[in-house]
Amino acid sequence: MSIHEECGVFGVFSQSPADVAHTAYYGLYALQHRGQESCGIVVNDDGVFASHKDLGLVGEVFSADVLARFPKGTMAVGHTRYGTTGAANRSNCQPIEVNHQKGRMALAHNGNLSNAAVLRSGLELSGAIFHTSSDTETIAYIVTRERLKTVSIEDALSSAMNTLDGAYSIILMSPQKLICARDPYGFRPLCYGKTEDGTYVIASESCALAAVGAEFVRDLEPGEILVFSREGVLSRKEHCNKKKMRLCIFEYIYFARPDSVMEGVSVHEARIRAGRALARVHPVSADIVIGTPDSGLDAALGYSRESGIPYGIGLIKNKYIGRTFIAPDHRMDQVRIKLSALKNVVDGKKVVLIDDSIVRGTTSERIVRLLRDAGAEEVHMRVSAPPFLFPCYYGTDIDSKENLVACTHTVEEISEMIGADSLGYLPVEDLKELAPGLTYCSACFDGKYPTAVPEDSGKDRFERRLSERV
Numbered sequence: 001m002s003i004h005e006e007c008g009v010f011g012v013f014s015q016s017p018a019d020v021a022h023t024a025y026y027g028l029y030a031l032q033h034r035g036q037e038s039c040g041i042v043v044n045d046d047g048v049f050a051s052h053k054d055l056g057l058v059g060e061v062f063s064a065d066v067l068a069r070f071p072k073g074t075m076a077v078g079h080t081r082y083g084t085t086g087a088a089n090r091s092n093c094q095p096i097e098v099n100h101q102k103g104r105m106a107l108a109h110n111g112n113l114s115n116a117a118v119l120r121s122g123l124e125l126s127g128a129i130f131h132t133s134s135d136t137e138t139i140a141y142i143v144t145r146e147r148l149k150t151v152s153i154e155d156a157l158s159s160a161m162n163t164l165d166g167a168y169s170i171i172l173m174s175p176q177k178l179i180c181a182r183d184p185y186g187f188r189p190l191c192y193g194k195t196e197d198g199t200y201v202i203a204s205e206s207c208a209l210a211a212v213g214a215e216f217v218r219d220l221e222p223g224e225i226l227v228f229s230r231e232g233v234l235s236r237k238e239h240c241n242k243k244k245m246r247l248c249i250f251e252y253i254y255f256a257r258p259d260s261v262m263e264g265v266s267v268h269e270a271r272i273r274a275g276r277a278l279a280r281v282h283p284v285s286a287d288i289v290i291g292t293p294d295s296g297l298d299a300a301l302g303y304s305r306e307s308g309i310p311y312g313i314g315l316i317k318n319k320y321i322g323r324t325f326i327a328p329d330h331r332m333d334q335v336r337i338k339l340s341a342l343k344n345v346v347d348g349k350k351v352v353l354i355d356d357s358i359v360r361g362t363t364s365e366r367i368v369r370l371l372r373d374a375g376a377e378e379v380h381m382r383v384s385a386p387p388f389l390f391p392c393y394y395g396t397d398i399d400s401k402e403n404l405v406a407c408t409h410t411v412e413e414i415s416e417m418i419g420a421d422s423l424g425y426l427p428v429e430d431l432k433e434l435a436p437g438l439t440y441c442s443a444c445f446d447g448k449y450p451t452a453v454p455e456d457s458g459k460d461r462f463e464r465r466l467s468e469r470v
C-alpha cells in the first residue's frame with residue numbers, strides 16, 4: 001500500500017498561558033500517521049508568534065531542547081504533512097505564518113482545493129507572489145485579502161469559504177482567536193474536545209484528543225466555523241447544510257487510526273464490517289485469515305468472524321519503519337524489510353490474505369510471494385476496498401490513472417499478476433456497510449465527484465524542470 005494522506009492538523013486554546021507547545025507536540029505525535037514528511041508548531045504568546053517547522057517526523061523535529069525554547073502561550077497550532085500538492089521541501093512546511101495589514105495569522109490545512117490552480121492563477125495575475133507551491137498559501141492569501149474588507153478574522157474566513165472549492169479542514173490562529181473550519185462537504189474529518197482544566201483542543205482525528213487527555217466534544221459539522229476566544233466558543237453555520245456530507249470513505253478503510261471515531265463511527269468497527277462484507281461476497285474455503293499490518297488487520301478479523309475461518313497473525317511488521325521508508329539500496333525488496341511472514345502460522349495452509357487496497361499491484365505481489373516462500377499452500381487475496389479507478393482531487397495522492405492497475409487489468413489478470421490463487425474486492429455498493437447512514441465520497445472508486453474537477457490541476461508546475469515542461 002502506498003497511498004498517502006495529506007496532513008493532520010491540531011490546535012490548542014487555553015484561557016491562561018500554559019505549555020501549549022507540549023500539548024501540540026503530543027497531539028501531533030498521535031497524528032503522525034497522517035503525514036510523515038514534515039511537521040510544525042506555532043505558539044501564540046500574547047500575540048507574538050514563536051514557531052518551529054522542519055522536514056522529518058514529530059519526534060525528530062521536536063527534540064526536548066526545541067520544545068523547551070517555546071514560550072508559554074494561550075494558543076498553538078500544529079501540523080503534520082504529507083504533501084500531495086507541493087514538493088517535500090522546507091518552504092512547504094506548515095503551519096504557514098502570514099503578516100498582513102491588520103495583524104498576523106498562522107494557518108494549518110488538511111485537504112486539497114479542487115479549484116486551487118484557478119484561484120492561484122487569479123491571484124498571481126493580480127500581482128500576488130507565492131513563497132510555496134502548496135495550496136495552503138492560496139487559502140492564506142484569500143483569507144488575508146478578505147480580512148482587509150471585514151471586521152473580524154472569522155468574517156474573512158467565512159468570505160473566503162465562498163470561493164474555496166474542494167477539501168479543507170483548517171485551523172487558523174490570529175493574535176486573539178483560534179478558528180477552525182471544515183469545508184461544506186466535510187471531506188476531511190475535524191473534531192474538538194476539552195481537557196479537565198478547560199483547555200480546548202481541535203484535531204483531525206479523535207485519537208489525538210485522547211492522547212492529550214481531552215474529552216471528545218463533537219465533530220465539526222461540514223461547513224461549520226468554530227471560534228475559540230476569551231469570550232468562549234462561538235459556532236457559525238452560514239456554510240452548513242448547503243451541501244450533502246461527503247466524508248472520504250477511504251478515511252475509514254485506510255487513513256485514520258483504528259482508535260479514532262468519526263461522525264460517530266468507530267474506524268476499528270468500520271473495518272471489521274468491511275471484512276464481514278468481503279466474506280459474504282467473496283467466500284473461499286481456507287484454513288486461516290490473516291491481515292496485512294496495520295490497516296488490513298481489523299478487516300481480517302471481520303472476515304474471520306463472518307466466515308468462521310480462524311484468524312491468525314501471519315505477517316509481522318518492522319515497527320521502526322515509517323510509511324515513507326525508502327531503502328538506500330534499491331536492489332533490496334522493500335516489502336521484505338517492512339514485513340516478514342510467520343512460517344509456523346502459514347506453512348502448508350490455505351491462507352486468506354486481507355489488505356486495504358491494491359494500487360499498482362507490486363506490493364501485493366511481493367506479499368503473496370513472502371507467504372508462498374513461507375510455505376503457504378494457497379493465497380486468496382481479499383481487498384477491503386473497491387478497485388481504484390479514478391484520481392482523487394481532495395487530498396490524497398491517488399492522482400494518475402496509469403499508476404492504477406485496476407484501470408488497465410481485469411480482476412483475474414491482477415490476481416494472476418500478483419500470484420494469488422484468487423482475488424476479490426469489496427464492491428462499491430458495499431461501502432455503505434462501513435458507516436451505515438453516512439453520506440460519503442467514493443469518487444476514486446466510482447468516479448462520482450461531489451465537485452467540479454480540474455482539467456489540469458497544475459499541481460506540480462513549480463517542481464517541474466524546464467526540460468519537463470510542455
Ligand code: SF4
Nearest residue numbers: 248392394441443444
Ligand atoms: Fe477519499 Fe477517494 Fe473521495 Fe479522495 S476520491 S476524498 S480518497 S473517497
